[in-house]
Amino acid sequence: MPRIPLSEFLPGAPEVPILDVRAPIEYAQGHIPGAVSFPLFTDDERARIGTTYKQISQDRAVLLGLDFFGPKMSQLVKLAQKLAPHKRVRVHCWRGGMRSGAVQWLLELAGFQVELLEKGYKDYRRWALAEFAQPRTLRVLGGLTGSGKTDVLHALAARQQPVLDLEGLAHHKGSAFGSIGQPASPTQEQFENNLAAALAAFTPDLPIWVEDESRTIGPVHLPVTLYEQMHAAPLVLLEVPRQQRVRKLAEEYGRHDPAALAASILRIRKRLGGLVTKEALAAIGEEDMEKMVSLVLDYYDRTYTHGLGGRRLISVKSDTCDPAVNAELVLQTTLATHS
Incomplete structure (x- = not known):
């Protein structure tokens, strides 16, 4: 059956869905961003076919697969019609083998136009991992905790600047408090897939x-090759006074569940020390968010400052956490430095 390479498969029209016919457990581990789970076999069926292949023979495994496939054919066609009313789909499995070939045969029999990915999802993973090694010009925005770096990035994006939001992709803000108020983080594999797609865009x-x-x-965790590029790039360091940072963080975290804040404090109690941990927990109980933030900020400021050693710094001083103001300062300083 005709197959198309990844370079032609990925840029397909948005109305042509990508159907991932692998088992649900494979899809959950990692998939092409935007792909729809369209499993040919359940997790249990896939496991049974694999066991039959290894312990008996390929022929018996194929027959078992057909036993599972037969009763589902009508159901699969009806689902495809809902997902793709224009009857055009892109299909892939792990290697571009029997599973995607079977679905292609079925859907073409039902009148669909089917594009089948050559070498399957395995080729997408190879492409995604290679994407991180591509040399890029990066402008890395740094600053002590509470400087509002993520907000500044969003303000830069609003000014049509290319922005890669790593914390947005990770669904985590990076610190011990980073998961509070965030959706569940993706798997490592899915994070890499989403990151590669963002970079390629x-x-x-x-x-x-x-x-x-x-x-x-x-x-x-960040891919090594991308992290090395980030660490080698000049660091645009946004410097905001401590009091402004404390106030900003206290306002942000004061909106969240005190129990979640306390759990985050306890996760870093060995680094904070017993006394600071006790005082920070007491501050949460007293609803004194500024005191809690100030206690914890000492640790984060020391850690971040220590990590600045040996890096090329471009300092941007500001007396506010206003992201629009700081985005303008960052742009002006960066343009002056590179002019």
Whole structure:
């Protein structure tokens, strides 16, 4: 059956859905961004076919697969009609083999125009991992905790600046408090897939703004090659007075569940020390968010400042956390530096 390469498969029209025919457990681990789970077999059926293949023979495994496939054919066609009323779909499995071939045969029999991905999702993963090694011009925005770096990135994006929001992709703000108020983080594999897709969407040769991050952002970690590029790039350091940062963080975290804040404090109690931990927990109980933030900020400021050693710094001083003001300051300073 005809198959198309990834370079032709990915840029398909938005109205032509990508149907991932792998088992649900495979899809949950990682999938092409935007793809719809369209499993040919359940997780249990896939496991049974695999066991039959290994322990008996390929022929028996194929027959077992057909036993599972037969009763589902009508149901699969009806689902495809709902997902693609124009009867055009893109289909893939793991390697571009029997599973996607079977679905292509079925849907073409039902009158669909089907584009089948050559080499399957495995080829997408190869492409995604290679994407991180592509050399890029990065403008890394740093600053002590509470400087409003993420807000400044959003303000830069509103000014049509290319922005890569790593914390948005990770669903985590990076600190021990980073998961509060966020949806569940993706798997490592899905984070990489989403990140590769975001990078590929940028116009080549234009500088990309990205927030300064450690190698790990909550439960996920940055690919080594991209992290090395970020660390080698000049660091645009936004410097905001401590009191403004304390006030901003207190306002943000004061809106969240005190129990979640206390749990975050306890996660870093060894780094804070017993006395500071006790005082920070007491401040939460007293609803004194500024005191709690101030106590914890000492630790984060020391840690971040220590990590600045040896990096090329471009200082941007501001007396406010206003993201629009700071975005303008950052742009002006960066343009002056690169002119």
